[in-house]
Amino acid sequence: MTISTEQLLKLISGMTDQKPDIVLEEWETLVDSVRNLKPGESVEMSQLGTFKNVKGEIEFNPNAELADEINYEYSGQEPVVIEEGEEGSTVPIGVSVSGDDDEAATAKDDADDDDAFGVGFADDKANAEDSDDDFINPFVRKGSEPLFPDVDEVARKIKEDEDAEAAAKAENQDDIFGLDDENDTPSTLDKSFEEEKTESESISAADRDDEAITQPKNDYKKDDDDLTDSDSTNTEEKPLFESLESPEDEEKPAAMVIPPVKPDENVLKELKAEEEAAKAEAMARKIEKEQGKREKAKQVKKFNVWVAPTKTKSRANPQQLAKVGGLIFLSVLVVGGLIWYLLSMSGSGDRPVTTQQAVQPAVTEEQPIAEIPPAAEEEVVTEEVTPQDATEPVPADQTQEEPAAELIPEPQEIAPDPVPEPEPVLETTPEPEPESAPTPTPAPPVTEPATGEYGLEGEISIVSGRSYGIVVYSLSNQNRAQQEQATLRDLGYRTLIIPHEQDGQTFYRVLVGQLETPEAAVEAGQQLPEPYRNSFFVRRFFP
Amino acid sequence: MRELLIRKLTDIIREGLANNEKVTVEGLGTFSKKHIAAEEKSYPGGRVVLMPPKDVIEFKKVKE
Numbered sequence: 207m208t209i210s211t212e213q214l215l216k217l218i219s220g221m222t223d224q225k226p227d228i229v230l231e232e233w234e235t236l237v238d239s240v241r242n243l244k245p246g247e248s249v250e251m252s253q254l255g256t257f258k259n260v261k262g263e264i265e266f267n268p269n270a271e272l273a274d275e276i277n278y279e280y281s282g283q284e285p286v287v288i289e290e291g292e293e294g295s296t297v298p299i300g301v302s303v304s305g306d307d308d309e310a311a312t313a314k315d316d317a318d319d320d321d322a323f324g325v326g327f328a329d330d331k332a333n334a335e336d337s338d339d340d341f342i343n344p345f346v347r348k349g350s351e352p353l354f355p356d357v358d359e360v361a362r363k364i365k366e367d368e369d370a371e372a373a374a375k376a377e378n379q380d381d382i383f384g385l386d387d388e389n390d391t392p393s394t395l396d397k398s399f400e401e402e403k404t405e406s407e408s409i410s411a412a413d414r415d416d417e418a419i420t421q422p423k424n425d426y427k428k429d430d431d432d433l434t435d436s437d438s439t440n441t442e443e444k445p446l447f448e449s450l451e452s453p454e455d456e457e458k459p460a461a462m463v464i465p466p467v468k469p470d471e472n473v474l475k476e477l478k479a480e481e482e483a484a485k486a487e488a489m490a491r492k493i494e495k496e497q498g499k500r501e502k503a504k505q506v507k508k509f510n511v512w513v514a515p516t517k518t519k520s521r522a523n524p525q526q527l528a529k530v531g532g533l534i535f536l537s538v539l540v541v542g543g544l545i546w547y548l549l550s551m552s553g554s555g556d557r558p559v560t561t562q563q564a565v566q567p568a569v570t571e572e573q574p575i576a577e578i579p580p581a582a583e584e585e586v587v588t589e590e591v592t593p594q595d596a597t598e599p600v601p602a603d604q605t606q607e608e609p610a611a612e613l614i615p616e617p618q619e620i621a622p623d624p625v626p627e628p629e630p631v632l633e634t635t636p637e638p639e640p641e642s643a644p645t646p647t648p649a650p651p652v653t654e655p656a657t658g659e660y661g662l663e664g665e666i667s668i669v670s671g672r673s674y675g676i677v678v679y680s681l682s683n684q685n686r687a688q689q690e691q692a693t694l695r696d697l698g699y700r701t702l703i704i705p706h707e708q709d710g711q712t713f714y715r716v717l718v719g720q721l722e723t724p725e726a727a728v729e730a731g732q733q734l735p736e737p738y739r740n741s742f743f744v745r746r747f748f749p
Numbered sequence: 750m751r752e753l754l755i756r757k758l759t760d761i762i763r764e765g766l767a768n769n770e771k772v773t774v775e776g777l778g779t780f781s782k783k784h785i786a787a788e789e790k791s792y793p794g795g796r797v798v799l800m801p802p803k804d805v806i807e808f809k810k811v812k813e
Contacts (some may be wrong), residue, residue: 207765208773218757232750237776241810250750254759257808264778266808272759276766276782276804283801288789291796368782728789728799743787743801 240264273342274709279741282708285746288675288724342425498536662719664700664732673745674727675717678738689715694718704747717747766806778810 239249240257255268356451659669681687694701702717721727731742761779763771770782787802
């Protein structure tokens with residue numbers, strides 16, 4: 207665009223009453239003042255700028271307002287320290303891109319720390335810097351103890367409680383009628399309750415220890431007072447730890463409150479007998495269960511050919527249902543095996559041959575079903591087995607083995623049955639390896655967020671560390687900034703708009719990428735396509 | 750009068766440069782917008798600073 211003197215005069219003529227000759231004369235004087243500048247001389251034109259002759263060359267320094275207007279895309283951007291030098295090496299940069307000396311000075315001193323939230327407001331800078339110091343741990347009361355008690359302290363107290371309970375239980379074993387329950391239970395309960403109370407109050411550690419010991423003691427005393435008025439003095443002097451360490455002392459008050467009533471020996475015996483019977487019953491059940499489990503394990507190993515493929519599918523079923531199903535299946539097996547065993551024992555001599563079929567696979571657990579020994583071998587073994595049946599008290603084991611052998615032909619019917627499916631989950635742990643191998647394949651999506659924390663493409667992610675973006679636009683028009691952002695997003699870049707206020711005007715900076723360090727951001731910026739490569743700048747946008 | 754002339758000249762230059770045009774003023778010279786890319790500056794202490802990019806006005810006096 208070229209503007210001639212006539213055009214200029216024409217433009218001005220309508221704005222002034224001066225004659226064109228006078229205007230032309232004035233214009234020529236103005237131009238001559240620039241053209242005839244001697245070295246070192248300068249002429250300032252308000253609103254436009256200063257012309258200066260430097261070594262015979264005329265230099266033009268625009269007015270700050272005009273410079274900002276021309277540099278509006280990068281207005282307010284500050285130098286970023288990529289590498290910190292030695293202390294005291296902060297050479298004044300003295301560059302103010304936008305002509306804002308305050309911002310340049312800030313950048314000079316701590317370009318890396320200011321504007322922590324990337325908003326760019328001066329107040330925010332201060333707040334961001336202060337925010338590190340004023341960080342409030344939500345779990346700690348300011349200027350006092352932690353809101354939650356020390357873990358070791360709690361663990362110690364829990365251990366004390368447990369010891370106390372164990373001691374009390376040991377004592378109660380002899381106290382069949384639970385006469386001392388009133389003494390034991392309240393003391394421990396109240397103790398823990400009081401400890402919680404005392405912990406919630408922010409007292410010193412020493413005081414807390416004292417209270418932890420003495421406070422429950424007082425409650426214990428109160429409980430005693432309810433029981434008896436006369437003997438409370440006996441326990442008053444004793445701290446609780448004594449009662450914890452020597453439970454006998456703790457029981458004394460109770461024994462004094464209620465005279466030792468010696469129960470009838472017959473009643474005691476009956477109770478003990480009942481207790482023993484219950485224990486024996488429980489033991490029997492336990493043994494039965496364990497035997498059942500062993501049986502199942504063997505069954506599973508035999509059927510693993512069918513079971514393994516369905517294993518992963520059955521994971522979705524509720525385990526409880528599977529267990530119940532497994533138990534029913536086992537009970538059917540056991541009962542069937544028993545019946546069959548009884549029948550075979552009472553039947554012809556051919557039956558024991560099949561009995562041996564059960565024994566043989568049990569010895570070679572891993573053998574596939576097809577490797578069941580031939581009948582010839584079975585006959586030989588049968589001769590050895592029959593005396594065993596007579597002499598050894600191991601019929602139970604044999605009966606366990608029998609159903610396994612008997613059900614060998616059945617697995618094809620059983621396999622589709624959902625009942626045995628859950629069992630291999632526990633028993634055939636080595637089996638799932640080949641199947642679980644492909645499972646890591648869906649893992650990449652899980653690790654993707656970790657690797658995608660930083661980069662040029664994708665979506666902006668919240669990261670714990672700092673993030674630097676590449677400023678490719680700084681626009682005063684928000685809509686245009688959003689349009690540019692949309693364009694960049696369509697290209698696959700992760701983008702962000704950060705508003706920046708300067709001289710009362712808001713600039714919307716469009717950032718591309720999210721990099722961990724300024725260096726990485728510079729490198730990434732150099733990989734951008736041409737429209738951006740030449741005009742990018744780096745800015746931190748996450749603290 | 751002089752101020753009016755300068756103001757009008759400034760408006761013309763600003764408008765032209767905003768449109769990424771060179772503005773040649775007869776008898777005076779040419780005003781143009783020059784882009785300076787971001788650049789790293791190293792300082793004696795080892796400090797490296799990335800200078801932001803900027804657009805500046807460049808002036809060339811008319812040849813006589």
